[in-house]
Amino acid sequence: MKKGRKAQETYRWLVAKGRGGEPRVRTLGWNRLARIYRASKPGSVVRKAIANEARRCGYTPSTIIALHG
Numbered sequence: 178m179k180k181g182r183k184a185q186e187t188y189r190w191l192v193a194k195g196r197g198g199e200p201r202v203r204t205l206g207w208n209r210l211a212r213i214y215r216a217s218k219p220g221s222v223v224r225k226a227i228a229n230e231a232r233r234c235g236y237t238p239s240t241i242i243a244l245h246g
Contacts, residue, residue: 188222202230211245214238 191213192200202210210227217223228238 188226191223191226202226207241207245211242214242215246 191202195201195204197204205213210230214224214227217227224238227241231238231241
């Protein structure tokens with residue numbers, strides 16, 4: 178991620194509900210989620226949240242990263 182970005186993708190931001198009432202992790206596209214995943218530290222709660230969302234949709238996290246990386 179770039180320095181000085183106003184809306185940083187933290188865990189709290191990622192699981193917060195947006196205007197539609199759904200958590201952002203469910204409404205963001207896989208391209209953006211893949212960028213957030215790669216920018217996060219291994220084992221972080223952000224990576225775990227994205228991995229859980231991928232599994233909920235029937236994918237493995239490695240498949241999502243490979244397709245949109």
